[in-house]
Every structure is written in C-alpha cells, then in structure tokens.
Amino acid sequence: EDQVTQSPEALRLQEGESSSLNCSYTVSGLRGLFWYRQDPGKGPEFLFTLYSAGEEKEKERLKATLTKKESFLHITAPKPEDSATYLCAVVRGQAGTALIFGKGTTLSVSS
Amino acid sequence: GAGVSQSPSNKVTEKGKDVELRCDPISGHTALYWYRQSLGQGLEFLIYFQGNSAPDKSGLPSDRFSAERTGGSVSTLTIQRTQQEDSAVYLCASSLGARNTEAFFGQGTRLTVV
Numbered sequence: 001e002d003q004v005t006q007s008p009e010a011l012r013l014q015e016g017e018s019s020s021l022n023c024s025y026t027v028s029g030l031r032g033l034f035w036y037r038q039d040p041g042k043g044p045e046f047l048f049t050l051y052s053a054g055e056e057k058e059k060e061r062l063k064a065t066l067t068k069k070e071s072f073l074h075i076t077a078p079k080p081e082d083s084a085t086y087l088c089a090v091v092r093g094q095a096g097t098a099l100i101f102g103k104g105t106t107l108s109v110s111s
Numbered sequence: 112g113a114g115v116s117q118s119p120s121n122k123v124t125e126k127g128k129d130v131e132l133r134c135d136p137i138s139g140h141t142a143l144y145w146y147r148q149s150l151g152q153g154l155e156f157l158i159y160f161q162g163n164s165a166p167d168k169s170g171l172p173s174d175r176f177s178a179e180r181t182g183g184s185v186s187t188l189t190i191q192r193t194q195q196e197d198s199a200v201y202l203c204a205s206s207l208g209a210r211n212t213e214a215f216f217g218q219g220t221r222l223t224v225v
Contacts, residue, residue, distance in 0.1 A: 004153075034214075036216075041218075042218055042219075043115070043202050043204070043216030043217050043218050043219050044154070044202075044204075044216045045216070046213050046214065046215065049213065087153070087154070089154075092156070097159045097161070097167040098144060098156040098159050098167065098170065099144075099154075099156070099214065100156065101146075101153040101154040102153055103151075103152065103153040104153065
C-alpha cells in the first residue's frame with residue numbers, strides 16, 4: 001500500500017537555527033515526490049517536485065533532496081515567515097492519478 | 112482568475128441536508144482533483160478528472176459523495192444527507208496534465224455539519 005510518513009509532527013526553531021524535515025515513502029514505482037507549504041486557512045502551495053534518487057532542488061532557504069526511501073527538506077537559517085505546515089506527497093500507484101499526502105510537519109520559527 | 116477558485120469559502124449545514132461545493136480550475140488545466148482535509152489529518156484524495164476520460168472515483172468515502180465536471184472546466188462536489196463526520200475542509204486542485212506536476216490548490220471550502 002502506498003504510504004507517506006512525515007517526521008517530526010512539529011518542530012520549533014529559533015531564527016537562524018537550521019534543521020531538516022523528513023518524509024519517508026512507500027510506493028510501487030516512484031513517479032514523483034512533491035513538497036508543499038500550507039499556511040493556516042489556505043490551500044497548499046507547491047514548492048518542489050523530485051523524480052529520481054539523488055535529485056536536489058533549492059528555493060531560497062529551502063533545499064529538497066531525495067533517496068530511494070525518503071526525502072528531506074532542509075531549512076537553512078530559517079526566518080519567522082518560514083513558519084507553516086510542510087506537506088510531502090507522492091504520486092499514487094501505477095495509474096498516477098492522485099497524490100498521497102503525509103500528515104505534515106508544522107514548523108514554528110521564533111525570532 | 113489567475114488561480115483555482117472555490118466557493119463558498121465557508122458552509123454550515125444541518126445534518127441530513129445536501130450540499131454542493133464548486134471549483135473553478137485554472138484556465139487550460141485539464142486535470143482537476145478534490146481532496147478532503149480533516150483536523151489533524153492529512154489530505155485525503157477523493158476524486159480526479161482528466162480531460163474527457165472517466166474520472167477516478169476511488170477515493171470517494173461513500174455513495175453520498177459525487178462529483179461532476181462540466182465542459183472540462185468547472186467541477187461540483189455534492190454531498191447528500193450530510194453527516195457530522197463530513198465536516199472538513201474540501202480542497203480542489205488543478206494541473207496542466209495527468210502527470211500531477213505542480214498542482215495548484217484553491218483556498219478550500221470549510222464545511223461544518225451541525
């Protein structure tokens with residue numbers, strides 16, 4: 001069964017304190033791993049797509065990496081505006097018709 | 112509009128009533144998805160439309176849920192005989208094609224069944 005597990009559930013950082021979020025996945029034939037950011041009361045906002053092990057993508061203070069079993073979202077020198085819930089998802093099964101999401105990691109960055 | 116538009120943004124309904132939720136996808140996007148997000152839970156896939164193909168309804172939780180997409184654009188999610196456990200945020204997303212690349216989400220409709 002396709003599955004996505006994110007850890008930790010919540011993470012509190014001080015401004016400037018770098019850390020990483022983890023996304024472990026089980027899927028029959030990876031067809032894409034996605035990272036989204038979700039702010040309270042809003043829909044998820046697309047961040048990155050990764051397709052193969054070893055691939056990396058960066059955007060400002062965020063860097064996403066992918067292995068055969070997991071993905072990491074590295075946050076370097078975070079700022080309070082990075083506070084949000086970060087969601088990881090994979091394309092489901094063989095048909096590739098939907099994204100299966102993890103429950104997310106809620107990041108709080110204090111100044 | 113530039114983004115995915117959902118209406119209403121909030122809906123309070125009495126148990127047993129039917130509700131309709133609307134989604135206007137981004138113009139030119141052929142793929143449209145409905146998801147449900149309950150408090151403390153991840154996004155739960157409900158249904159997927161791709162062009163003129165038969166929709167993937169495998170995520171619909173019961174036969175009280177149905178959805179249609181007219182003219183390959185606007186979609187309506189209908190919940191009949193609502194129950195309290197249907198209370199959640201219903202999110203719609205669209206993307207350019209079937210490969211799920213860069214799906215854009217709307218703001219969601221918060222449904223409360225009382």
